[in-house]
Amino acid sequence: xxxxxxxxxxxxxxxxxxxxxxxxxxxxxxxxxxxxxxxxxxxxxxxxxxxxxxxxxxxxxxxxxxxxxxxxxxxxxxxxxxxxxxxxxxxxxxxxxxxxxxxxxxxxxxxxxxxxxxxxxxxxx
Amino acid sequence: xxxxxxxxxxxxxxxxxxxxxxxxxxxxxxxxxxxxxxxxxxxxxxxxxxxxxxxxxxxxxxxxxxxxxxxxxxxxxxxxxxxxxxxxxxxxxxxxxxxxxxxxxxxxxxxxxxxxxxxxxxxxxxxxxxxxxxxxxxxxxxxxxxxxxxxxxxxxxxxxxxxxxxxxxxxxxxxxxxxxxxxxxxxxxxxxxxxxxxxxxxxxxxxxxxxxxxxxxxxxxxxxxxxxxxxxxxxxxxxxxxxxxxxxxxxxxxxxxxxxxxxxxxxxxxxxxxxxxxxxxxxxxxxxxxxxxxxxxxxxxxxxxxxxxxxxxxxxxxxxxxxxxxxxxxxxxxxxxxxxxxxxxxxxxxxxxxxxxxxxxxxxxxxxxxxxxxxxxxxxxxxxxxxxxxxxxxxxxxxxxxxxxxxxxxxxxxxxxxxxxxxxxxxxxxxxxxxxxxxxxxxxxxxxxxxxxxxxxxxxxxxxxxxxxxxxxxxxxxxxxxxxxxxxxxxxxxxxxxxxxxxxxxxxxxxxxxxxxxxxxxx
Numbered sequence: 001x002x003x004x005x006x007x008x009x010x011x012x013x014x015x016x017x018x019x020x021x022x023x024x025x026x027x028x029x030x031x032x033x034x035x036x037x038x039x040x041x042x043x044x045x046x047x048x049x050x051x052x053x054x055x056x057x058x059x060x061x062x063x064x065x066x067x068x069x070x071x072x073x074x075x076x077x078x079x080x081x082x083x084x085x086x087x088x089x090x091x092x093x094x095x096x097x098x099x100x101x102x103x104x105x106x107x108x109x110x111x112x113x114x115x116x117x118x119x120x121x122x123x124x125x
Numbered sequence: 126x127x128x129x130x131x132x133x134x135x136x137x138x139x140x141x142x143x144x145x146x147x148x149x150x151x152x153x154x155x156x157x158x159x160x161x162x163x164x165x166x167x168x169x170x171x172x173x174x175x176x177x178x179x180x181x182x183x184x185x186x187x188x189x190x191x192x193x194x195x196x197x198x199x200x201x202x203x204x205x206x207x208x209x210x211x212x213x214x215x216x217x218x219x220x221x222x223x224x225x226x227x228x229x230x231x232x233x234x235x236x237x238x239x240x241x242x243x244x245x246x247x248x249x250x251x252x253x254x255x256x257x258x259x260x261x262x263x264x265x266x267x268x269x270x271x272x273x274x275x276x277x278x279x280x281x282x283x284x285x286x287x288x289x290x291x292x293x294x295x296x297x298x299x300x301x302x303x304x305x306x307x308x309x310x311x312x313x314x315x316x317x318x319x320x321x322x323x324x325x326x327x328x329x330x331x332x333x334x335x336x337x338x339x340x341x342x343x344x345x346x347x348x349x350x351x352x353x354x355x356x357x358x359x360x361x362x363x364x365x366x367x368x369x370x371x372x373x374x375x376x377x378x379x380x381x382x383x384x385x386x387x388x389x390x391x392x393x394x395x396x397x398x399x400x401x402x403x404x405x406x407x408x409x410x411x412x413x414x415x416x417x418x419x420x421x422x423x424x425x426x427x428x429x430x431x432x433x434x435x436x437x438x439x440x441x442x443x444x445x446x447x448x449x450x451x452x453x454x455x456x457x458x459x460x461x462x463x464x465x466x467x468x469x470x471x472x473x474x475x476x477x478x479x480x481x482x483x484x485x486x487x488x489x490x491x492x493x494x495x496x497x498x499x500x501x502x503x504x505x506x507x508x509x510x511x512x513x514x515x516x517x518x519x520x521x522x523x524x525x526x527x528x529x530x531x532x533x534x535x536x537x538x539x540x541x542x543x544x545x546x547x548x549x550x551x552x553x554x555x556x557x558x559x560x561x562x563x564x565x566x567x568x569x570x571x572x573x574x575x576x577x578x579x580x581x582x583x584x585x586x587x588x589x590x591x592x593x594x595x596x597x598x599x600x601x602x603x604x605x606x607x608x609x610x611x612x613x614x615x616x617x618x619x620x621x622x623x624x625x626x627x628x629x630x631x632x633x634x635x636x637x638x639x640x641x642x643x644x645x646x647x648x
Contacts, residue, residue: 020315028311032318039321046329076277076328080321083284087314090291098307101300113305113382121441121503121571125579 005045012038025095025105032091036084040077047073141210151197152206152221154190155229155268159183163261173252177244180257184237187264191230198226199627205274205337205641213642214335220274222638223628224474228401229271231478234610235393235485236264239386242489242603245596246386254296260390263289270398274642276324277334279402283320283366287313290395293387294379305379312375316365323358326351337642339410340635347413356414359406360422367399367455370429376452377436381444381501385492388444392451393485397477400458407462408470408632415465423463427557430456434564441503443491443572450487450527450568453561454480457542460554464545470629472541475621479534479614483526486607490520493600494576503572508581513597517577519604524573526611528566534614537622 016038019031052069099105102112136142162183166176198204203222207213221229240260247256266286273279294306324334330350331339346352365372376396380388407415407422415422433453440446458480461473491501497513498506510517526533539558546555614621631638 025307025311032311032314035315035318039318039325042322043325043328046325048329073328076325079277079281083281084314084318087284087288087310090288091310091314094291094295094303094307094310097298098303101303107308110304110307112303113301113308113378119441119504120439122575125507125575125582 001049002045005041005049009038009042009045012041023107025098025107025110028107029088029091029095033084033088036080036088040080040084043073043076043080047076139212139215141207141212145206148197149204149206151190151194152204152219152272155187155194155233155272156219156265158187158190159261159265159268162186163258163265166258166261167255170255170258173249176252176257177240177247180243180261181237181240183261184233184240184264187268188230188233188237191226191233191268194221195223195226195230195624198223199624202637203631203641207642214333214338217278218274218335218337218642219272220337220638220642221272222631222641223624224401224404224632225271227474227478227624227628228397229268231481232267232271232394232397233264235481236260236267236390238603238606239390239393239485241606242389242492242600243386245599246384246492251296251384255292256296256387259289259292259296262286263293263390267394267398271401274336275334276327276336276339276406279405280317280320280324283317283398283402286395286398287317290391293390294383296384296387299382302382305382309375309379312365312372316362316372319358319362319365323355323362326358327355330355335642336405336410337635337639341639341643343410343413352411353414353417356407356411356418359411360403360418363399363402363406364425365399366396367403367459368396368429368452369399369425369455369459370432370452373429373433373452373455377445377448380448380451381442385444385488385495389485389488389492392447392488393481396451396455397458397481400455400462400473400477403459403462404470404473404632408465409635409638412465412633415462419463419465422459423551423554426456426459426463427554428456429453429459430561431557431564434561434568437568438564438571442501443494443503443506443576444488444501446568446572447484447487447491450565451480451484453565454484457539457558457561460542460558461545463554464542464549464551466545466549467626467629467633468541468548469545470632471622471625472538472545474625474628475541475618476535476538478621478625479526479538479611482607482611482614483523483533483535486519486523486604486611487527489600489604489607490516490523493597493604494520496597496600498576498581503575505582506576507579509577513601515601516604519601519608520573520577522608522612524566524569526615527569529562530566532612532615534611534618534621536615537618538625541622541625 016031016035019027047070050069052067055068055071057064205220207216207218209216263286266282269282295302368376430453433449436449437446458473458476461469495501497509500506526535529535529539543555
């Protein structure tokens with residue numbers, strides 16, 4: 001299973017990076033989402049894909065019966081999903097506000113903080 | 126029911142059964158204190174009169190516990206505590222060593238001074254917007270990043286302080302802030318995602334996320350695991366967070382846009398966390414791989430410090446010039462990482478302490494120069510010496526501090542770094558550090574000359590006049606609070622050199638760190 005997932009992760013990374021290379025903020029954000037999901041799949045694959053049961057201890061026992069799957073990658077992915085989702089929500093609002101304020105989502109046109117052609121500091125006085 | 130089960134079962138194979146000594150709770154106090162105060166401020170978010178005072182109390186307690194923690198780890202061994210009583214490496218460990226504690230203490234001191242400055246810089250709208258809760262939550266993230274002993278937990282703390290910094294960066298919702306924040310947010314998100322990618326590979330290779338566990342297992346995996354890939358990915362990810370060339374373009378795009386106190390906090394703290402993470406991963410976890418990457422890191426360091434200061438030379442806006450000086454200072458710190466010797470690393474750690482104080486002070490100086498001169502632009506500033514001799518004296522000290530000249534604190538770490546570079550016969554790196562110091566003297570000297578020495582220039586036939594926006598004596602008092610430690614460390618560097626050397630030694634000899642997490646050697 002792992003090679004299939006590795007190829008899938010690679011595809012996700014390729015699509016994400018391609019979109020992030022765009023100069024339009026909306027496409028960059030879509031790239032960020034796909035990039036984030038690629039990482040989630042990567043953690044999942046790195047934790048090894050097994051056909052074992054979930055790590056639930058049956059009633060009346062103290063230890064799991066038989067081999068169980070590793071629950072840690074899922075916990076890591078859950079954390080990563082929560083964080084990347086909240087970031088994405090913030091970034092969406094930020095991009096929308098930037099579009100409202102600056103009137104463009106083209107990063108070449110976003111030169112408010114760093115205006116082009118600023119004068120150099122005085123040479124002398 | 127759980128009580129019955131654990132009563133019958135021997136849990137000592139999975140959990141720590143001995144109760145944690147009360148004094149050991151100190152290791153998580155620097156995270157708990159700002160979190161609790163941040164939550165308190167959120168609960169009383171409409172009582173804005175009290176926000177500043179409550180935040181000040183919280184940060185003062187934070188500095189107190191940071192100082193106690195540093196004192197303890199210096200006198201004894203690194204201090205570890207594992208969450209949920211699970212035996213390490215299954216629980217998340219917090220591990221404070223001299224390196225983490227000294228960074229946490231300096232960060233706490235800078236935040237406390239910034240909180241005082243915020244009384245004149247953050248108005249009612251800033252308070253309503255939530256400046257103080259954001260500040261406390263950012264400090265929780267910063268302290269957590271310095272003290273955690275778990276690499277995934279380090280990622281979480283990175284995200285905590287980054288998201289709080291987003292909130293601070295756009296405080297005011299001005300056009301330039303939103304523009305700068307867009308670039309800052311996207312590039313920082315890419316940086317932390319790269320960090321997460323490296324961590325996923327690390328987990329796939331090691332099967333553990335506990336740093337002490339990784340450090341002791343690295344030798345066994347060196348022949349088979351892709352450790353070189355991991356080290357390179359961490360270098361890229363944390364290099365991006367530290368604003369190392371060529372992945373530093375988010376910093377000059379954004380650091381001049383927020384309020385002065387926020388710019389000071391960011392310039393002082395955020396890039397240093399990237400440097401800290403580089404030290405922790407490359408020196409402690411992957412020392413052999415760092416040795417292979419040393420030349421690359423060296424060129425990155427030289428390029429970062431020289432291109433940073435060249436950027437500062439080309440800026441007419443004081444805040445933007447200081448932003449480029451932040452980048453340049455990161456380059457100087459990376460030089461010690463490239464050298465990897467104990468002298469070099471203690472130079473890096475000392476320089477980080479110096480740089481946190483100096484960069485915070487520089488941004489506040491820019492704010493006070495505007496207060497007196499009415500502008501951030503070197504085309505309009507002038508005659509400040511006549512207006513405030515006190516500010517001029519502080520500015521002169523900061524010129525010396527940034528350039529690394531006596532009697533300010535920047536001299537000693539540069540001596541350590543140059544000495545380490547010459548010991549390693551990396552003459553080009555020593556030359557780059559000295560050239561950077563020379564160029565910084567020119568960049569800072571010119572700002573001083575134009576803004577303080579010359580008479581106020583007439584712009585469009587009139588003089589720019591200052592409009593008082595807050596208490597000037599408070600602003601100057603805060604600058605003195607920054608200048609005192611800078612001068613004191615410059616005159617008496619021995620204690621800081623000793624602490625930095627101990628922190629560097631702890632990185633190179635990780636046995637006490639591992640011993641703190643795994644007392645029995647098992648796990």
